[in-house]
Amino acid sequence: MDFKRCISMILCMIMALCLMGCWDQKEIEHRGMVFSTGIDKLIETEDEQKKYLISFEMPILSGGGETGGGVLEKPWILATTGNTVFEAVRQADIRSERPLFFAQNKVLVIGEEIAQQEDIRMMLDFFLRDHELTRNMNVFIVKGTALEVLNVVPYFSDSVGDYLRTLSRVKYKSSRFRATELSCLVEDLKRNGSALVSRVIPSSAGDEVKLAGAAVIKNNRLVGWLGEIENRGTLFIQDKVEGGSIVVSCPICSELGERAETITFEINNVSSKKEVDIRGGKIKFGIVINVEGTIQEHSGWQYHDLLEQEYIRRMEKVVATEITREVQAANNKLQQEFAVDVLGYGSYLKKTHPDFWEEIEEQxxxxxxxxxxxxxxxxxxxxxxGTAT
Amino acid sequence: MFEFLKGLRKPGSRNKKVNLPIGRPVNEWTNNSHFKKNLGDNLELIRKIYHGSSDIVFREFSGGTNKEFKMAIIYVDGLVDKTIIHEEILKSIMLEARAVKPNSGISKREIYQQILSRTLTAADIYEEEDFKRVLLAIASGDAVLLIDGHDTAICVSARGWENRGVQEPVTEAVVRGPRDGFTETLRTNTALLRRRLRDPNLVIKSHVIGRRTQTDVVVAYLQDLASPQIVKEVEKRLGLIDVDGILESGFIEQLIEDDWMTPFPQIQYTERPDAVAGQLLEGKVVIMVDNTPFVLVVPAPFMSFFQSPEDYYQRWMFATFSRWIRVLSTLITLTLPGLYIALSSFHPGMIPARLVSSMAAAHEGVPFPAFIEALLMTITLELLMEAGIRLPGPIGQTVSIVGGLVIGDAAVSANLVSPLMVIVVALTAISSFTIPNYNMNFAIRVMRFVVIFAAAILGLLGIVLMMLLILTHLVNLKSFGVGYMEPFAPFKTRAPFDTFIRAPLPFLKTRPLYSRPQQTYRGIDHRNDTEQGEVMEKSDDMMPKLSKQARAYQDDMDAKRNRQGDMDEGHEEE
Structure with missing residues (x-):
C-alpha cells in the first residue's frame, strides 16, 4: 500500500513537470537580443496598409574560445515594415534565425516624421503590453530618422542602445536634455495627451549623436521642439535640474565702464516650489526656485576679488535674474506658442483645489x-x- | 523532501527490540563453557576455541622449588607489552617462587592467593571467573594467568600495541588552537578529554557494541549540564544497536541518527579534543568509539555545522567575518550554477545589458545548453575531487594537472564550455571547501545538483521552489529531539548572537539552548562584580560529589579567604 502510494506520488510529480515543461527556456545565444528599436515613417510605399518602418539593433556576438568573445564592431540593423509594431516584429522573426528578444531593449527611438503624423501612444502600446519588455526603457524622439541614429557606431559603447542609455544618465552635468522613461511618458500622455520627450540629434557625419532639448507632444503628436536652454528652463519648473552652467556678465564692469567680463556659474543644488492662488477668479501660479552653486570661471580675476561679500551678493542677483529670464522664456513658449500644459500646472491645481478643478477641467x-x-x-x-580668488 | 518515501521503510525495522544484552558474543561456546580445575583441560578448551590461531601465545611454566605449581599465561602477540609480561609476571613468579624455602608449607590452595596478593607486581590485575569475559580480556590485550587447580583466571592488564600517537588532525586544521587530535586508541582519547575537563562531573560511560568486534563505545557528558533526556535517548539508541561489527564511529552515527532519508547530517563529528570539550561545556553528549579518531557529538542542529572551534579562539570580529564568509559560500555552492542556468536560459532580461552581451558572446558556439554545460562541469569537478581523495599523493598531482588543464583550458579552447561556466564552477568549488564540516559540505554539494535540475526545468521559479522545499525539509528534521533549525525555528531573540555573528565572549553568557543544558548560565562575564558572585555560587553547586577530604580542604580555603578579607575570589577558585 505504502509502496503503491509512493510510486503514484513520484509519477504525479513527473507528470506535473511535463505539464509545466520548459516553455520559457531558450539558450542565451539563441535569442536575438534587441538592444534598441527605432520607429520611422515608411516612405515610398505602395501598400497603404503599411505605415511603419521599424528597425531593430541586434549586436552580433563573436564566438567564445580563448579570446573570450565579445561584441563585434557593427551590429545588425534589421529593418522591417508593418502596419503595427507587432506585425513588424513578426516580420523580423521570419528573417532572423534567432527570434527577437526584447527584455534587453532599453532604448526606443521615434523618428520625427512618424511622431508628427501618428499617434505616439499607439506606437508605445506594444512596448507596454508585451511581457518581455521593461518599462524603464528610455524613449527618444529624433530630429531626423530613427534609422540614422541606429546606424551610428558608437566609439565607447558596444551598441547604440547602450550609448544612448548611458548618455542620458549624464544629465547631471548639463541639464540640457531630459531622460524620458517609458512609464513616465505613458503616464503623462494618459493625463492629457501631452508630454516632453528627450530629443536626440544625429550628427551629419553619422558617427555620433547628441541629446539636446526636448520634443513637445500635444494630443499624442509631435508639435515642436524646445532648445537646450529652454529645456533647462522647464526642468527648473519641474524641480529636475541636477547641474549645468550659466554664463553671466560681471555686474560691476558695466557700471565702471570696464571691459565686460564673464562669470560661469555652476548649478549644484536646486529646489523649486509651486504655489497656486485662485482668488478673484484668476489663476496665478508662483514658482520659487532656490539654486546653490559654485563659481567655475571668473575672467575678471585681475579687477575684482571674489572674497568680497558685496561682490558675491551682486553676482548672485545677476545669476538669479538670468535664471528667471531663462525659466520665463521656456514657460512662455510652452504656454503661448504651444499652449500645452506639460509642466503639471493642471495636475497641481487638481491636487490642491479639486473642487475648482472639476469646474474648469473641460476648458x-x-x-x-x-x-x-x-x-x-x-x-x-x-x-x-573654487580654489582661486 | 523525501517525506513521501518514508512509507518504504519497513515498519519498526530500526526500532526492533534486541533480545541479546550488549556485547554478548554469538558463538555457541559462550553459553556452556566454564573453567575447570585442571589446567590442561582449560588450555585444551581455549586452544580449541581459537582454532589454533598462531597469534595466541600459550606460555606454560612451573613455579615452586619442586616445580610443583603448574601455570600458564595466555595472551595475544602484538597486543601486549612484552616487558610487562617479562618483568611483572614471569620474573616475579619464577624468581619469587624460587626464593620460597622448600617445605615452607605453601600448598596448592594457598599459591593462588600468594601470587595474587604478593607476587604479581603489575599495577592493574583482576580476577575473572566468567569464561567469556576472560576471552574478551585476551582479545583486548590482557595477559591471562591460569594456575593448575584453580577455576579462576587472573587477568593482568598488559596492553601495549603499536599506535599512531597524538598527531595534528588532518581534516580540521586551524590557524590558532591546539594541535593535538584524537587517535585510534580510545583510552588515549578519553585521557585527552579528561586533561581538558578536570571537572569530576565529566562522566565517561563505557559500552561494548558489536557481536563479533566487541568494540568499546564510550558516552561522555557533564553530569550536571547535559540534558538527562538526551543522555537517556543516546543510551537507549546505543542499546538497540545489533550488528556484528562496529568499525568506525560512522557505523554508530548511521545506526542512531534520527532520519536516514536526508542528505543532511544530524550528528556532528570531530577529531579535535578541544572542540569536544567545548561541546561538552555547551551541554552536549559525546560518543567515542574505539579504533577511530572521529568522535560523535549530539545534538547537532544545522548551524553547528558552520562553526569551527577556532571561532572561539579568534577575536569576535574575525570570527564573525569568517562565519559570514561561510554562510555566503554555502549559498554560492548551493545556488550559483542554478542561478547561472536560470538567468542565461530563462531570464536574460534580468542581467545587466553589458553583462548579457558578454555572456551571450561567451556562450556563442558552445554546442550544449547551459544546463548540460553546468552538469558536465560540476560532474567533472566531482570526479576530480573523488580522484584526488583516493589517489596517493604523487599520482594525485598528475590528476590535478590533467584535470586543471581539461577543466580550465582545453574545454574552453575546444568550445565545449564557455569561460563563464568555468568561473562559475571554480567559484562553486572554492566556496564548497569553506564549510568546516565535510558531512555538511557533501550535503550542500548534493543539493546543488537538485537546484541545478530545478533551475533547468523552471528557471528562477524552480530555484525558489527548491529552496522552499529544502527549508521545509530542514525545519522538519530533528537531531535527538532537538529541532534541526534551532534557534531560528522556533526563533529565539538571541539566536543570531552565536550563529551569524559570534558575539564578543563577555556577551555569550548563556549556553546554546538547543542542547537543553541544565544550567544555562555560562558565567563568562568577568567585568561585572555582582555577576561574578553568581558565578561562584553556581560553581559551588557544581561540586556536590566532592570527597570529605576535598570538602575539608575547601572549607579551610574558605576560612583563609575570610581572614584575608576582600580577595579576588575568581582567581582563587581557579
Whole structure:
C-alpha cells in the first residue's frame, strides 16, 4: 500500500513537470537580443496598409574560445515594415534565425516624421503590453530618422542602445536634455495627451549623436521642439535640474565702464516650489526656485576679488535674474506658442483645489491654461568660489 | 523532501527490540563453557576455541622449588607489552617462587592467593571467573594467568600495541588552537578529554557494541549540564544497536541518527579534543568509539555545522567575518550554477545589458545548453575531487594537472564550455571547501545538483521552489529531539548572537539552548562584580560529589579567604 502510494506520488510529480515543461527556456545565444528599436515613417510605399518602418539593433556576438568573445564592431540593423509594431516584429522573426528578444531593449527611438503624423501612444502600446519588455526603457524622439541614429557606431559603447542609455544618465552635468522613461511618458500622455520627450540629434557625419532639448507632444503628436536652454528652463519648473552652467556678465564692469567680463556659474543644488492662488477668479501660479552653486570661471580675476561679500551678493542677483529670464522664456513658449500644459500646472491645481478643478477641467487646455499667470522668482546662493580668488 | 518515501521503510525495522544484552558474543561456546580445575583441560578448551590461531601465545611454566605449581599465561602477540609480561609476571613468579624455602608449607590452595596478593607486581590485575569475559580480556590485550587447580583466571592488564600517537588532525586544521587530535586508541582519547575537563562531573560511560568486534563505545557528558533526556535517548539508541561489527564511529552515527532519508547530517563529528570539550561545556553528549579518531557529538542542529572551534579562539570580529564568509559560500555552492542556468536560459532580461552581451558572446558556439554545460562541469569537478581523495599523493598531482588543464583550458579552447561556466564552477568549488564540516559540505554539494535540475526545468521559479522545499525539509528534521533549525525555528531573540555573528565572549553568557543544558548560565562575564558572585555560587553547586577530604580542604580555603578579607575570589577558585 505504502509502496503503491509512493510510486503514484513520484509519477504525479513527473507528470506535473511535463505539464509545466520548459516553455520559457531558450539558450542565451539563441535569442536575438534587441538592444534598441527605432520607429520611422515608411516612405515610398505602395501598400497603404503599411505605415511603419521599424528597425531593430541586434549586436552580433563573436564566438567564445580563448579570446573570450565579445561584441563585434557593427551590429545588425534589421529593418522591417508593418502596419503595427507587432506585425513588424513578426516580420523580423521570419528573417532572423534567432527570434527577437526584447527584455534587453532599453532604448526606443521615434523618428520625427512618424511622431508628427501618428499617434505616439499607439506606437508605445506594444512596448507596454508585451511581457518581455521593461518599462524603464528610455524613449527618444529624433530630429531626423530613427534609422540614422541606429546606424551610428558608437566609439565607447558596444551598441547604440547602450550609448544612448548611458548618455542620458549624464544629465547631471548639463541639464540640457531630459531622460524620458517609458512609464513616465505613458503616464503623462494618459493625463492629457501631452508630454516632453528627450530629443536626440544625429550628427551629419553619422558617427555620433547628441541629446539636446526636448520634443513637445500635444494630443499624442509631435508639435515642436524646445532648445537646450529652454529645456533647462522647464526642468527648473519641474524641480529636475541636477547641474549645468550659466554664463553671466560681471555686474560691476558695466557700471565702471570696464571691459565686460564673464562669470560661469555652476548649478549644484536646486529646489523649486509651486504655489497656486485662485482668488478673484484668476489663476496665478508662483514658482520659487532656490539654486546653490559654485563659481567655475571668473575672467575678471585681475579687477575684482571674489572674497568680497558685496561682490558675491551682486553676482548672485545677476545669476538669479538670468535664471528667471531663462525659466520665463521656456514657460512662455510652452504656454503661448504651444499652449500645452506639460509642466503639471493642471495636475497641481487638481491636487490642491479639486473642487475648482472639476469646474474648469473641460476648458483647462483651451481657455484657462494660456491665461494662467506664472510668477517666477529665483534665489541664488554661491556656496563656493573654487580654489582661486 | 523525501517525506513521501518514508512509507518504504519497513515498519519498526530500526526500532526492533534486541533480545541479546550488549556485547554478548554469538558463538555457541559462550553459553556452556566454564573453567575447570585442571589446567590442561582449560588450555585444551581455549586452544580449541581459537582454532589454533598462531597469534595466541600459550606460555606454560612451573613455579615452586619442586616445580610443583603448574601455570600458564595466555595472551595475544602484538597486543601486549612484552616487558610487562617479562618483568611483572614471569620474573616475579619464577624468581619469587624460587626464593620460597622448600617445605615452607605453601600448598596448592594457598599459591593462588600468594601470587595474587604478593607476587604479581603489575599495577592493574583482576580476577575473572566468567569464561567469556576472560576471552574478551585476551582479545583486548590482557595477559591471562591460569594456575593448575584453580577455576579462576587472573587477568593482568598488559596492553601495549603499536599506535599512531597524538598527531595534528588532518581534516580540521586551524590557524590558532591546539594541535593535538584524537587517535585510534580510545583510552588515549578519553585521557585527552579528561586533561581538558578536570571537572569530576565529566562522566565517561563505557559500552561494548558489536557481536563479533566487541568494540568499546564510550558516552561522555557533564553530569550536571547535559540534558538527562538526551543522555537517556543516546543510551537507549546505543542499546538497540545489533550488528556484528562496529568499525568506525560512522557505523554508530548511521545506526542512531534520527532520519536516514536526508542528505543532511544530524550528528556532528570531530577529531579535535578541544572542540569536544567545548561541546561538552555547551551541554552536549559525546560518543567515542574505539579504533577511530572521529568522535560523535549530539545534538547537532544545522548551524553547528558552520562553526569551527577556532571561532572561539579568534577575536569576535574575525570570527564573525569568517562565519559570514561561510554562510555566503554555502549559498554560492548551493545556488550559483542554478542561478547561472536560470538567468542565461530563462531570464536574460534580468542581467545587466553589458553583462548579457558578454555572456551571450561567451556562450556563442558552445554546442550544449547551459544546463548540460553546468552538469558536465560540476560532474567533472566531482570526479576530480573523488580522484584526488583516493589517489596517493604523487599520482594525485598528475590528476590535478590533467584535470586543471581539461577543466580550465582545453574545454574552453575546444568550445565545449564557455569561460563563464568555468568561473562559475571554480567559484562553486572554492566556496564548497569553506564549510568546516565535510558531512555538511557533501550535503550542500548534493543539493546543488537538485537546484541545478530545478533551475533547468523552471528557471528562477524552480530555484525558489527548491529552496522552499529544502527549508521545509530542514525545519522538519530533528537531531535527538532537538529541532534541526534551532534557534531560528522556533526563533529565539538571541539566536543570531552565536550563529551569524559570534558575539564578543563577555556577551555569550548563556549556553546554546538547543542542547537543553541544565544550567544555562555560562558565567563568562568577568567585568561585572555582582555577576561574578553568581558565578561562584553556581560553581559551588557544581561540586556536590566532592570527597570529605576535598570538602575539608575547601572549607579551610574558605576560612583563609575570610581572614584575608576582600580577595579576588575568581582567581582563587581557579
Amino acid at each position: 483647462w487646455n483651451e481657455t484657462f491654461f494660456p491665461q494662467v499667470e506664472v510668477d517666477i522668482h529665483s534665489n541664488v546662493m554661491i556656496r563656493r568660489i
